[in-house]
Amino acid sequence: MEETANAELSHSTATVAETPPTEKAPAPIRRVRTELNLEQWSIWLPAKSNRDPAPRVLTREIKGEDGSKTVAEVEITASRKGTLTTEDQRTYYALVEHHQRNDNNRDGVVYFSLRGIAKSLTKRWGSGAIDTITDSLTRLRANTIVWRNSYHDGATGKAAEELGFFNIITDLKIVTAKRDGHVTRAEGYFKLNDAIIANLEQSHTKPVLLDVVLKFRSEIAQILYTQLDRILSKDIVSYERKTKELFADMGLEGRKYIHPGGRKQQLLPAIAELEGAPLSNGFVIQSVSLERTADQKDYKIVVRRGRTRVRNGTGEPISSESQVKPEPSKERAGEGRTEPNPNQPPKTPPESPADGDSHGVPNGKVAARPEANAGADLLVYFYKTFFGTEAPTVQTSRKHRDLADWMVASHGEDMSRYIVDFAKAEAEKTRFRVATFGAIANYVDRAVAHHTLEQAELKKAQEASREAARQARADQIREEREQLGYRLFRELPDEDRKALIGEARATLITSEKWRTADFSADINKLIFEKEAEGLVRHALLAGYTDNTN
Numbered sequence: 020m021e022e023t024a025n026a027e028l029s030h031s032t033a034t035v036a037e038t039p040p041t042e043k044a045p046a047p048i049r050r051v052r053t054e055l056n057l058e059q060w061s062i063w064l065p066a067k068s069n070r071d072p073a074p075r076v077l078t079r080e081i082k083g084e085d086g087s088k089t090v091a092e093v094e095i096t097a098s099r100k101g102t103l104t105t106e107d108q109r110t111y112y113a114l115v116e117h118h119q120r121n122d123n124n125r126d127g128v129v130y131f132s133l134r135g136i137a138k139s140l141t142k143r144w145g146s147g148a149i150d151t152i153t154d155s156l157t158r159l160r161a162n163t164i165v166w167r168n169s170y171h172d173g174a175t176g177k178a179a180e181e182l183g184f185f186n187i188i189t190d191l192k193i194v195t196a197k198r199d200g201h202v203t204r205a206e207g208y209f210k211l212n213d214a215i216i217a218n219l220e221q222s223h224t225k226p227v228l229l230d231v232v233l234k235f236r237s238e239i240a241q242i243l244y245t246q247l248d249r250i251l252s253k254d255i256v257s258y259e260r261k262t263k264e265l266f267a268d269m270g271l272e273g274r275k276y277i278h279p280g281g282r283k284q285q286l287l288p289a290i291a292e293l294e295g296a297p298l299s300n301g302f303v304i305q306s307v308s309l310e311r312t313a314d315q316k317d318y319k320i321v322v323r324r325g326r327t328r329v330r331n332g333t334g335e336p337i338s339s340e341s342q343v344k345p346e347p348s349k350e351r352a353g354e355g356r357t358e359p360n361p362n363q364p365p366k367t368p369p370e371s372p373a374d375g376d377s378h379g380v381p382n383g384k385v386a387a388r389p390e391a392n393a394g395a396d397l398l399v400y401f402y403k404t405f406f407g408t409e410a411p412t413v414q415t416s417r418k419h420r421d422l423a424d425w426m427v428a429s430h431g432e433d434m435s436r437y438i439v440d441f442a443k444a445e446a447e448k449t450r451f452r453v454a455t456f457g458a459i460a461n462y463v464d465r466a467v468a469h470h471t472l473e474q475a476e477l478k479k480a481q482e483a484s485r486e487a488a489r490q491a492r493a494d495q496i497r498e499e500r501e502q503l504g505y506r507l508f509r510e511l512p513d514e515d516r517k518a519l520i521g522e523a524r525a526t527l528i529t530s531e532k533w534r535t536a537d538f539s540a541d542i543n544k545l546i547f548e549k550e551a552e553g554l555v556r557h558a559l560l561a562g563y564t565d566n567t568n
Contacts, residue, residue, distance in 0.1 A: 056169070061269045063105050115219075121461040171223070232245070240288070242269050262283065290307045302324050394426075523555050
């Protein structure tokens with residue numbers, strides 16, 4: 020949106036950038052491609068802000084090529100969980116990462132686990148992470164945004180006159196299971212807004228370095244970084260903005276932001292973190308400073324981009340933000356788009372392990388293979404399971420090879436094959452047609468959770484079976500011993516049997532149970548005789564055991 024870009028830099032100065040050097044980046048950083056409209060407007064407030072939840076309205080005046088003026092407006096509402104925050108921005112980026120990793124999701128629905136989201140956000144798993152992520156997902160689902168002359172469709176290049184009741188997440192389901200008061204299972208599915216998905220598919224996007232965003236401690240630094248990254252990722256090497264206009268751009272309002280000194284106090288910690296931060300085009304924020312304006316009434320932020328490419332492994336020379344009306348023959352000052360014509364895709368460097376793209380591998384990390392052909396064997400197993408052939412009909416993409424390597428390295432060969440089998444069974448249940456290996460990523464978390472529960476049930480069943488076998492054996496031994504006692508008792512000579520019975524009676528009659536018993540009752544006589552006989556049998560068994568030992 021060229022007009023929006025020019026409006027944002029009405030008080031800014033910019034210089035044309037030098038040609039970025041081509042220095043190979045050895046250390047990969049996770050990069051996600053986020054929807055451009057959400058990046059052009061600062062809809063996120065600091066998570067620790069004391070501001071009461073209330074609707075926020077952001078406005079800009081856009082000048083058309085014919086000189087006409089249009090007011091673009093974005094209204095962000097609040098739910099009972101509060102307004103959209105920087106914590107929600109991080110969660111949104113993690114969801115986009117999950118969405119892009121599951122490129123074969125059905126109808127835009129992506130299955131996930133809270134543990135997987137926590138891992139993407141580098142959060143330590145526990146009740147705190149569970150509550151924070153759940154609240155954030157709730158806000159992304161419940162809070163609505165109204166776009167007026169501000170939401171651009173990547174396919175048409177036009178802004179909708181009004182796009183209301185817009186939720187970043189339009190469908191959300193979370194299922195949790197607890198044991199002993201602790202959450203043992205938390206998973207579900209989500210769906211991004213159809214407009215977001217459409218723009219993602221049209222590449223109406225902007226790259227974001229997720230790992231860089233997650234490292235910011237200052238929430239203002241995070242908000243400001245996303246704006247600077249969008250501006251300095253184009254052919255712009257410096258940026259200046261008065262703090263009053265800067266805070267208006269970021270949608271920050273409140274008493275502590277009214278005075279220049281208050282704004283300076285809020286910016287100083289952010290500036291310390293921003294210096295040296297990598298940008299999504301491979302450059303670095305070389306310096307950030309606050310200077311007094313010429314009229315001494317305000318401060319201005321002065322940001323300069325570094326000349327040399329930072330070693331962050333992004334491997335992407337320029338932003339790929341969509342252009343509303345491509346004009347490749349013209350250069351614009353300020354924040355105008357300088358990308359090539361969309362009909363002529365920009366050249367990209369060859370893929371390499373150092374490339375910052377995650378290639379479909381969860382969390383963007385490619386683990387080393389335990390064996391040279393482990394991933395290749397898994398791909399063979401996948402094609403044999405799903406298509407009955409040992410090899411694909413077309414060349415397997417790098418993204419799918421890396422996914423296979425990651426699965427084997429992370430879960431082992433047996434578990435990886437289990438995941439493929441699980442995906443096959445689940446896809447048949449839902450009648451989902453799996454076309455490529457990339458669809459398997461959509462089932463990894465659920466397959467691991469299912470396998471864990473399955474193994475626990477199997478272990479429980481095996482233990483129950485062993486216990487039943489032990490009990491049956493004990494019953495058998497007891498029955499055999501009883502039969503032996505009866506046999507020994509019957510084989511006694513009559514005189515010996517009578518003598519032993521007499522001794523048993525004498526023992527029993529002195530016991531507490533029989534001392535005051537009423538022997539006039541026939542039932543008591545019968546029970547007494549049976550117990551006396553039992554004492555004799557037990558004595559015979561004891562003697563038999565002693566003899567056999």
